[in-house]
Amino acid sequence: MKNKTLLLLLLTCLNAPLSVPAQSLSVTYRSDLFLSSLLNSILKTDTFSTAGTQTSIYRLNISNNRSEYFQVESLRDTAKAGWSYKSSSTVIYKDFDGMIMYEQSLSSPQIVSREPMEFDSWNLRHEEVREILGYRCKKATKTASATDDAVSVWYAPDIPVSDGPGKNYGLPGLVLIVEHRFSKITAVDMSSPGETERIYLPKADAYVTPEEFARLTRPKRD
Amino acid sequence: MAALRFSLGLLLMLAGSAPGLGQIGLSGRVTDEADSVLAGAMVQLCAPDSFSVIRFTRTDASGAWRLDKVKPGDYVLKIGYLGRETGYRGLNLESGAPPPLVTVLLPQTQTLQVVDISARRLGIVVRGDTTFYNIGAYTDSTEYNLGDILNKLPGASGGRRQHPATGAGRQSVRSFQTKGGIQLQQSGPGRAV
Numbered sequence: 129m130k131n132k133t134l135l136l137l138l139l140t141c142l143n144a145p146l147s148v149p150a151q152s153l154s155v156t157y158r159s160d161l162f163l164s165s166l167l168n169s170i171l172k173t174d175t176f177s178t179a180g181t182q183t184s185i186y187r188l189n190i191s192n193n194r195s196e197y198f199q200v201e202s203l204r205d206t207a208k209a210g211w212s213y214k215s216s217s218t219v220i221y222k223d224f225d226g227m228i229m230y231e232q233s234l235s236s237p238q239i240v241s242r243e244p245m246e247f248d249s250w251n252l253r254h255e256e257v258r259e260i261l262g263y264r265c266k267k268a269t270k271t272a273s274a275t276d277d278a279v280s281v282w283y284a285p286d287i288p289v290s291d292g293p294g295k296n297y298g299l300p301g302l303v304l305i306v307e308h309r310f311s312k313i314t315a316v317d318m319s320s321p322g323e324t325e326r327i328y329l330p331k332a333d334a335y336v337t338p339e340e341f342a343r344l345t346r347p348k349r350d
Numbered sequence: 351m352a353a354l355r356f357s358l359g360l361l362l363m364l365a366g367s368a369p370g371l372g373q374i375g376l377s378g379r380v381t382d383e384a385d386s387v388l389a390g391a392m393v394q395l396c397a398p399d400s401f402s403v404i405r406f407t408r409t410d411a412s413g414a415w416r417l418d419k420v421k422p423g424d425y426v427l428k429i430g431y432l433g434r435e436t437g438y439r440g441l442n443l444e445s446g447a448p449p450p451l452v453t454v455l456l457p458q459t460q461t462l463q464v465v466d467i468s469a470r471r472l473g474i475v476v477r478g479d480t481t482f483y484n485i486g487a488y489t490d491s492t493e494y495n496l497g498d499i500l501n502k503l504p505g506a507s508g509g510r511r512q513h514p515a516t517g518a519g520r521q522s523v524r525s526f527q528t529k530g531g532i533q534l535q536q537s538g539p540g541r542a543v
Contacts, residue, residue, distance in 0.1 A: 151433025190432070193390040224390050225411050254402035266403075285401075288392035288430025290408060300394050300406035320433075 152191035152325060155302070156200070156317040157293045159184045165310050186313070188293055193224040194327040195291050198234075218345065220294055221329050229295070231338065232330040233345045240332035241341035247290070247298040250281075258282060260304045261315055268299055272308075280307040374443055377416040380409045380429060387413025394428040398440065401426065 161182040185200045198219040221230040222245065233239040249270050256267040263284035272279050281292065285301040292303025293313045304315040336344065376395070380388045393415045394406040404425070409415045422445045429437040492498075 153432060224408065252403060254400065285394065285403060285428075286430070286436070287432075288436070289390075289432060290392065290406075300392060300403045 152189065152321050153287075153289065153302075154190070154319050154321055155188045155293075155304075155315050157186045157188065157313050158316045159186055159293075159311060159313045161311045162309075186293060188291065189325075189327060190289055190291055191325055191327050194329065195222045195224075195289075196220070196327050197294055219330075221327070222291060222297065223329055224290070230330050230335075231341055233341075236345065237330070238332060239341060239344050240330045240335055241338045242335035243338050245297070250299055252299075260284070261318055263287065263304065265304055266301075277309060281305060373419040373421055374445065375416065375418045376420045376443070377414065379412070379414045380431075381413050387411075388431050388434075389413055390431070391415075392428075392430040393417070394430070395420065395441075396426045396428050398424045398426050401428075403428075 161184075163180055163182055182202075184202050186197060187200050188195060188197045196219055199217060217234040219232050219234065221232070222228075223230070224245075227245045229243050229245050231241045250268040251270060253267040253269060258265055258267075260282055263286055265282040265284050267280060267282055269278060269280050271277070279296070281296055281299065281303045282305040283292070283299040283301040283303045287302035289302050290299060291297050292299065293306055293315075296303045296306050296313075306313040378393070380391045380393070382388065387409070389409055389411045391409040391413070392406065393409065394403045395417055396403055405417050405420065407415050407417055420443060422443045425441040425443065427439045427441050429439075
C-alpha cells in the first residue's frame with residue numbers, strides 16, 4: 129500500500145508541469161512629490177507656489193512572478209516654509225500568478241489590504257517614443273478612477289514584465305516613468321541580481337479593502 | 351554555460367473563428383525544451399511594420415495564454431521572459447485556416463562573469479605636434495581651481511601676479527609656461543596679494 133502511494137506520488141510529480149524560475153530584476157525609482165500643486169489642490173487655492181518638492185527613493189524588486197515596492201529612503205526634502213507631506217510607509221506586493229495585489233503597513237504590519245489586479249485599463253499611445261535608461265519606451269495614459277486625474281506612464285516593451293512602481297502596472301512592458309500632476313516617478317537604476325530571491329507575500333488574519341486600508345493607515349495629526 | 355540554450359515550444363492553436371465576425375481566438379502554451387512551463391511570460395501581438403503592441407497577455411501558471419477576437423491579418427508574435435532572449439514569430443491569420451503550429455527556439459540570456467581590469471591612467475599623450483594632458487591623472491580632489499590643477503602638470507610652471515588693468519587685489523592672473531613654450535592663463539576674482 130505504501131509502495132503504491134509512493135508510485136502514485138512519483139507519477140503525479142512527473143506529470144506536473146515544472147515551472148522555470150524567472151530571473152529577478154531590481155529597479156530603483158526616484159519619486160518627486162510636487163507639494164505646491166498638492167497643497168493648492170487640497171486647499172483649493174493657488175497661494176502655495178514655493179512649497180517645494182519632496183523627493184524619495186523607492187525600489188521595485190521582481191522575482192518569480194511576484195514583486196515588492198517600498199521606500200528606501202527620503203533622499204532630499206526641499207519643502208519650504210515648513211511644509212512637508214507625511215505619508216504612511218507601506219509595501220505593495222503583487223502576485224502575478226494569483227493576480228492579487230497586497231499593501232502592507234510597515235508601522236502596523238497586521239493591516240494588509242488585498243485586491244484583484246486588473247489589466248487592460250491603459251490607452252496605449254504608440255506614436256510617442258522616448259529612451260529611458262537605454263530602453264526605447266512608449267507612452268500610455270489612463271484616468272485614475274479614484275481621483276479622476278490623468279496619469280501618463282512610459283513603459284519599456286523590451287522588458288517583459290507587466291509591472292511598475294506602486295499601482296502602475298498592466299502594460300506590455302515594465303513602467304519606467306509615471307507622470308501625474310502631483311508627482312513624477314522616474315527609474316534611475318536597474319540591476320539583475322545574480323541570486324533569485326523569493327518574495328514572500330504578507331499574511332493577515334483578516335484582509336481589508338484598499339479603502340479601509342487607506343483609512344486605517346492615514347497619518348495622524350501631530 | 352553554452353549548454354543553457356533551451357527551446358521555447360510555442361503551440362499555437364486557432365481555437366475557432368467567431369462566426370460572421372471573422373475574428374479568431376488565439377491561444378498557446380510556452381515551455382522550454384524540458385517541457386517546463388514558463389509562467390508569466392509576456393506574449394505580445396504586434397503590428398508587423400511598426401512593432402506596435404496590438405494586444406498582449408501573460409502566460410498563466412500552466413504556461414498557457416489566450417488572446418480572443420483577433421482579426422485576420424499579418425502579425426508578429428513577440429514572446430518575452432526575464433532572463434531569456436526575446437522570440438519573434440510572424441503570423442498570417444486567415445479566417446477558417448487550419449491552426450498553425452509554431453516552435454520558437456530561444457537561447458537563455460548569457461550573463462558574463464564580471465572581470466576587473468585595472469590600468470594606470472596615461473597622463474600625457476603626444477600626437478604629432480600636440481601634447482594632450484589627461485587632467486584626471488593628476489587631480490586628487492584637493493584642487494581649488496584650474497590653476498591648482500595646472501600646477502600639477504609635469505613641465506608646467508605657474509605663478510600669480512596682480513592684473514595690471516584692474517588694480518591690486520581686484521583681479522589675479524595665473525600664468526603657466528609649459529616646456530613647449532605654451533602659455534596658459536587663468537584670470538578671475540582673486541584675493542589681495
